[in-house]
Amino acid sequence: MGVYKTALLSIGSNLGNRQLLLQKAIFEIGKVAGEVRQVSATYETPSWGFEGEDFFNACLELQTLLTPEELLVKLLSIETAFGRERKNSDAYESRTLDIDIIYYEKEVINTETLTIPHPKMQERKFILKPLADISPQFYHPIFNKDTRNLLQECKDKSTITKQVPRLFKNRHTFFASLQYVAIEGNIGAGKTTLATKIAEDFNAKLILERFAENPFLxxxxxxxxxxxxxxxxxxxxxxxxxxxxxxxxxxLFKSFMVSDYDIYKSLIFAKVTLQQ
Structure with a gap:
């Protein structure tokens, strides 16, 4: 049985639906790399070192059995799966997903493929601000300063804006934040099957549409x-x-409700069968 290690990661995106990409990336990291224990708020910041769309950035705490090198391989594979194309050039560019290892315990690593702590984290507010959300008192093993001090001393004057939508550390916390979920779709699409699976996997009350003979049909x-x-x-x-x-x-023993139909279905059919 291995010993879990704490890794602090930075994630960012400036292409596509940035919030959704970060959330899907967090779910995937939790699936293949360990357990996501904490997630910061999302912050919007200007692109760094090049002209491009603004980034959404966040940090997360990961409990992992992977070594730093194994973790790097997993994270690079996730980036690739999300459409990230790394080039040989050192130039910065827009990306669907960027994942960096900021800390791995208190280890100091400097190899051809991996440097920990992240060598430029102290210069970047878009790393330090979300990192302060989840690990304000974590001490940099080289500078011997915690995240709050590094943030105060950071010379990066970029505007950083906290976003309202939150990120969830796993699917259970996501579904637990909801009250009612309705699955809609065409006949035979699998609405009931999906609603039933969600209810089983995430402790939801299942509401299935009742069918009765209609005298007007x-x-x-x-x-x-x-x-x-x-x-x-x-x-x-x-x-x-x-x-x-x-x-x-x-x-009271269920986290939320999930249904295989919605009242909106009546409006859809009415638009087909009724005159304007």
Missing amino acids: PNFYIDQSRYAFPLEMSFLADRYQQFTEDTNQLD
């Missing part, structure tokens, strides 16, 4: 223009009644 197939409105009103009333009953019956 046979007549609707005969004369659509005449029976479309009473048919849709009947479906709407049934769905509303079920939705109200199921969502009002709270289960």
Whole structure:
């Protein structure tokens, strides 16, 4: 049985849906590299060393059984899977995902492929600010200064803006932050299967659509223009009644609710069957 080590990582993106990319990257890091214990807020900062779109940056604490070299290999593979193309040039450029190892315990490493602590972290507010969120008193093993002191002394004057949407350390904390999730899609797409799996995996109350014989349906197939409105009103009333009953019956032992239908379905069908 190995011994878990603490690694502090910096992640950033300035292409595409930056917040979503960072969140997916955190989930993937937790899947292949260890357990993500803490995640900072997201901060928007200007691109560093080149002209490009602003970055979203964050830091996270990882408990890992991997050696520093093994961890680096895993992180580089995640970058590649997210569309990052590393070039031989040292020039900075835009990227879908950038992951750096800032600290690995108190170790000092300097090889051709890996330098720990990160050699330029003390110069970069976009690293120090989110790092101070999760590890303000961690001492740099070379400078013998904690994160707060390094941040105070940092000469980087870049504007850094904290973002409102939060990042989650794993899928369980993400789903636990929700109250109600509805899965919608075409008939046979797998709504019920997906909703059932989410309920099983993340301790949710499962709400499945009840189907009942509708008295207007046979007549609707005969004369659509005449029976479309009473048919849709009947479906709407049934769905509303079920939705109200199921969502009002709270289960204190469940984290949230997940359903394989949504009341919005009535509006979708109405747009098809009813006149404007």
